[in-house]
Amino acid sequence: MKRILFFALLLSFSKTIYSQEIKTDSLLTEKQNAEWIAEFEKLDSKSKQIAEIKKKIFSDTIYKRQQNSCRIVIKNQETVQEAMEKANCECKIVFVLGFKKSVYLLDPNEYQKTNKILELTTNNDINKITVLKGITASVLYGTNGRCGVVVMYSDSRKFKRKIKNVL
Structure with missing residues (x-):
């Protein structure tokens, strides 16, 4: 009986130690993402930027993008942009x-092959990294782009073929 109890206790502890916590009650807010983008823009090398992008994509997998909208209240003489910044959505x-004629969204929750694409991505494959914020991001990517968009551009045909082989 003691062995069974010990085994059950050990099993319950191992689940809590090795499982990834799923965030259901907390939100990934615009403010948190704005802070991340500000820190990201301070990075001086492309290799550091790519490493941070990979870490951020992985860390955001515990949050699932919800299609519900949030309520934004515009108060006295406040612009829509100011009201959106204050909203806790x-x-x-x-x-x-991005390549010349094709674009791939990198979100492991929506696209299963994202992790494999990130593994293939190296410093030599990426030519330029651009951060889109505010209205520009919203216009190009809709409501999903409201918190910002990070675009990695590549001209490498070899890299593009590797990506197509994965997909």
Whole structure:
């Protein structure tokens, strides 16, 4: 009996130690993402930026993008942009891998092959990294782009073929 109790206790502890916590009650807010983007823009090398992008994409997998809208209240002489910044809405940064004629969204919750694409992505494959914020991001990517968009551009045909082989 003691062995069974010990085994059950050990099993329950191992689940809590090795499982990834799923966030259901807390939100990834615009403010948190704005802070991440501000820190990201301070990075001086492309390799550090790519590493941060990979970490952010992985860490955001515990948040699932909700399609519900949030309520934004515009008060006295406040612009829509100011009201949106104050709203506490769920928000995820959109990460994109762009080529000349094609674009791939990088979100492991929506696209299963994202992790494999990120594994293939190296410093040499990416030519330029651009951060889109505010109205520009919203116009190009809709409501999903409200918290910002990070686009990694590549001209490498070899890299594009690797990506197509994965998909």
